[in-house]
Structure formats: C-alpha cells, structure tokens
Amino acid sequence: MILLVPEHVAGKLRPSARELVAAARTLSALGECQALLLGPGASAAAVELAAFGVTAHHCEDAGYEPFKADVWTSAVAAAATQIGAKAVIVPATRGGLSYGPRVAVRLNAGLLEDVIEVETDGTTVGAKRFSYLSRVTESVRSAGLPVVISVKVNVLAPAEPSGTPGSVSAIVLPIDPATQRIEIVSQSKASTGGVALDEATIVVTGGRGVGSPEGFTRLVEPLAGCLNAAVGATRAVVDAGWRPYSDQVGQTGKSVAPNVYVALAVSGAVQHLSGMNRSKVIVAINKDKDAPIFKVADYGIVGDVNEVVPELLKVLGKQ
C-alpha cells in the first residue's frame, strides 16, 4: 500500500498532486495507491484526485488548516499505520519538508528527501536527488520498508487521469490536543503575484543590479506578469529588504526547476545557482559580459535591464 498526501488550496489540488501520483505509479509493486487529503475542501480535492485511480480519503477538520507540522505529522503517521503503507509520498514543499522527516522518525522509516526519480524492487526503494548545492545527483536506497518520500515539485511529468476512478471516503482523524504546541499569531503572504515560486513554469528573478524595490515594480513584476511567471529574488535583494525572504531563490531560499528561468541583473553566485541550475532553459540579462550567470545560461543578453526589459515587454506585448 502507498499513501499519498497531496496538497490542495481550498479544495483545488495543487499541480504537484499529479506529480505525486506519477511517483506512486512507478512504485506500483508496493501495492495500491491511497491518498489522504486534509483540511477544509479536502472532500472536493479527493473527488478530483480519485479520477487518477487513487482511493482518496478526506478529513475536512478545520484544525488541519493552516498547516502545523505537529498536527500533520500525527494525521499522516496515523493514516499510514491504519492502511499499512509501505511508502508515504509527500510533496517537497516547505510543509512536506517539515513534517515528512517527523513522520519518518515516527514510523522508523527511511527518508528519501526531495527526490527527482524513484523506483522499487518490491523490498527497497531507490531514488535520485540533488546534493552539494545541486551540483551532484546522488542515488540513495532504503534498507527496507516503509519509506517516506518527499518529491521535488515541478520535476516529474504529471500523471494523466486513469480509466477507472478510485473510491472517495471520509476518514476520521481527530486532532490530538497534544499536537497544539505551536500557536500561530499572524501570517503574511509573499508577493509572488499568485504564482507559487516552486510550481511556476516560468520564474523571473531580479538581482541587486535591478537597483531598487521600484526596479522590481517597473521591470521584474511586469515581465513576470507578461509571462505568467513567479517573481524570484537573490539573497542580496532580500537582505536589502527589497523583497520578502520567501521570494528568495538559492541555497538559503527556494530551489526551483522551471521550464524557463529568467535572471535579470543577477551576477550568479554559486549559492544562487544551486537554487536554479536545474531549470530547463536559463535566460540571463546582465550588463557585465563576464558575469558568472552567463556560464549557466542558454540565452543571454549583454545589456542594461533598464533598457532591455522595456523592449522585451514591447515585443511580448505584440505577440
């Protein structure tokens, strides 16, 4: 048995859900695939997921939203035990990376973290993942079962719906008061313009060379808007307070692998490269022709972003 824990936003599955199904299908030797959907909207998300041939359990309890690692750990570990899961598959989002290790410890399971590939021989699970600031791909294998797997978002080809929909049912997972150890005082949303950084097909990142927060409003945001892209930032930019830390791409920020990564006035420090060097196509615009970013770029423009980006907006606007 395999347990998937896809994320949804108010009942709508996040794109990573289909990537989890794809991972589960490659592990079909471990048994049937079941899913757990938590929080308000879970039943609608369960119906959506069942179209992929997955048996979907939902628990609408409002206590699962907003996310709390302790609360999710208990629910996921309990569900995994209930169904006898040999593999628990979660998305490698901040949430999944936070409760996934806890579930692994609780189940005494091997943890395969942030994986880009997964396979099984029926008694162990092998995976590939990045290491050494994304410069190395390592192969890792569990000694046995069960395993907890977090799947890197936006890498696996999303699964297509299957012919026979799975069943949908409610599951009761009461929230243990002992898990209410962390009280949320306030939350603030990042300014990625609705497109989640790690799920975006295109990311437009601004570096210090953008010049100011106004540079982001004038250059980075319009280009991102035009390409339906998420906005990213470098460490120097978030350190300067121009953008929130949650926008940061790099070793200390988010690791992304979109179809297109556009780096505007980004010099390309190795810590930044580690967060984006697995992107499919990399575009760099920088006035310094020797900027290290050009070494990892597929396409580059040697030029001032203040001049080039307005021209790009004109060309793209005409399309």
Place this chain on the structure above:
Amino acid sequence: MKICTVLKQVPDAEASIRTAGDRVDLTGVTFVMDGMDEYGVEEAIRLREAGHQAEIFTLALGPKRFEEAIRTSLALGSDRAIHIETTDVLDVVTQARVLAAAVRQEGADLVLVGGKQADWDSSAFGPALAEALGWPHLDWTTRLAITGTAVEATHDTDAGTETVRFSLPAVITTQQGLNEPRYPTLPNIMKAKRKELRKAVPADYQAPAPLTQVGGEVIQVKARLNKLFTGEAVETAAQLVGALRDEAKVI
C-alpha cells in the same frame, strides 16, 4: 537555560566539486562551518548577551575534520563541545536518534541547527531531531525572541511568513536573516583551544541500523547553449524572444 547548537563542516560553497569513481571526492577541498549553522551559533551567543543565563554547547556528528568547525564555534562563544566522531555516512533518521540521545544526556532547553545542509542539500535534520526528542520544531526561522520558556518567532512558509508562539524545549532551524554572524577574534581562537572538546562515537548513543544508504554520486550539470546576444536593446530583445519562441519553444 542550556542551548545546544548542532553543526556540520561542509565544503566551502566556492570549492569546485569533483568525483572519483562513483563518489564525490573531497580530497584537497576547503571546508568551513556550514553557513546555515553559523546563524544558530550566533543566535545562541546573542541570547546570552541579551541577558539569558545560558550554557551553550556544541554537538557535531561527523568525521575527524569536523573538529575545525567545532573549534570555530568554541572560539565564537560556545562553552564546550561533544564530537561524535564517525566516518560512516548515517541517514538523517539515524542521525536524529543518535543526536537526540546526546541532547537528552546533556540536557538542553533549546537546540539550534541550520535549516539546510550545504553538502547533502537536506533540510530534514531539524524536524527529525525534534521528533526524536518529542519536541516541537520551527524551521526557516528569521526572528527569535525568548522570555523565560516562552518563545515568539517568525519563520518562512511556502505562502509567505508566519509568526508563532510556543514553549521550550524546542528545536529551531536557522537561516539567513536571523542575524549577522560574527567572526572569531584571535584571542578567542586561542582561548577556545583550552575549552572542553569531548569525543564520542555513535555506539555510545545506541546508534540503530541505517535506514537508507547512498549508492552513488555523479556530477550532473546540464550543458548550456551559452548563446549571447549583444547590441542595441531593441534588437537583442527581439532576438531573445525569437529564440525562446522558435528555437527553445518555451513561450
């Protein structure tokens, strides 16, 4: 209060990585304390400087070379250290069990550790350690305020940021933004040589059998086209859009 700071020694980010056979070969590489762990050491020192009666100890699990990073933490202000020395690469769940046993034995109210390891690109250790201790954890922390055993902290989430309250004991994973780590001074580096650095081995803490093992490592950096457009903005912009649309077919 007892504060435990857990650290790793990792290749310098600027160091080039190569492989020998099917493994990363670290011969001749410059090592440093993991930058993410530095924020934890710094925060421990700042808590004490802010008036908390705190003993700070360093805990590290790794090969002999880790001593250098451990000594750096002592020079920065940690009072003593325990180095659980091993050349084995232990999986994160096993590491968490070993270090949880050490934390329990030493006693601690707060464990600070870097949010993501620069060698294994892993952010699992903090949460795994907290679970092994039966404590809560907060990851990606950018602000920390402690009054008695009450903690108020801010951290990053996927959607943005979140401010939370909880009670010690807890594990907190640290990152950029939390503070600006200081450098050790020469007199403190000398003094650190006299501080206690106790050696141990994983077996002292009943290390269980590993749950996962690394089977191979390959350097995999995608070959890039490196097509550069130079000239007037109006031309280069058109060339770039053309290349993305007709050649790469991505927009």
